[in-house]
Amino acid sequence: MTYVMSDIHGEYDKFMELLDKIGFNENDTLYILGDIFDRGPHPIKIIRKIMQMPNVICIVGNHELMGMRCLPFLMGEITEESIDALDTDTLDNILTWQYNGFSTTIREFAKLDIEAQQAVIDYIGNFTTYEQITVNNQKYILVHAGLGDFSPEKALEDYTIDELVWERPNYNQKYFDDTIVITGHTPTQMIRDNETPGYIFRKNNHIDIDCGACFEGGRLAALCLDTNEEFYSSENT
DSSP: OEEEEOOOTTOHHHHHHHHHHHTOOTTOEEEEOSOOSSSSSOHHHHHHHHTTOTTEEEBOOHHHHHHHHHHHHHHSOOOHHHHHTOOHHHHHHHHHHHHTTOHHHHHHHHTSOHHHHHHHHHHHHTOBSOEEEEETTEEEEEOSSOOSSOOTTSOGGGSOHHHHHTOOOOTTSOOOSSEEEEEOSSOGGGSTTOSSTTSOEEETTEEEOOOOTTSTTOOOEEEETTTOOEEEOOOOO
8 A cells, every 4th residue: 555644743653653543564655745853752753763664755845954954063063163163054044943843853863873863864865855656547746845836837857945845835726637746734724715624635636634743633644545545643632
């Protein structure tokens, strides 16, 4: 079976609960559409778990992108001299990441030895920016946020990283007749006129699977592409 999840945001217990609920095994494939990092209590614990799972394919989210721009600096000793030597871009990246809830990630990351830290960085560096797959003759594009500045004439490789991990899709526009675009990034609770907030959202060949796992009342979702069945963790309380 082929499954997709997104925006786990450090919710290790919900991740393990959902893997158990779907009966995930070595014959299955799981695509995670980014944002394992930040907010929830155990983002690094999740990363180190999936590093041991060769049938999990990760797509980069904006939170991993922010982390990748900052973690190499955080691996070094933080001193007055190193802070004084910070260039403007690195400082801006750290402040942006801090604003977006980096504390749990850097807290767990700091507890690792240098070798383990480098392994995490190397693993995240191999995340893809999008995936194109076909399941039961249905074509899918899997991407974290959306296809920003969308045009039907625009090749996927021509989208910038920010267009893929930051910019939200237009759910009122069908991008493709024969392809479904699956995204996370936008909690379904935030979609205007959504009649089922907190559950998987479907419209115009868009599917949004970010169900706000790290927020009160939210949950982690998984979608089985073989059966179209939806699975949910317990609510965040």
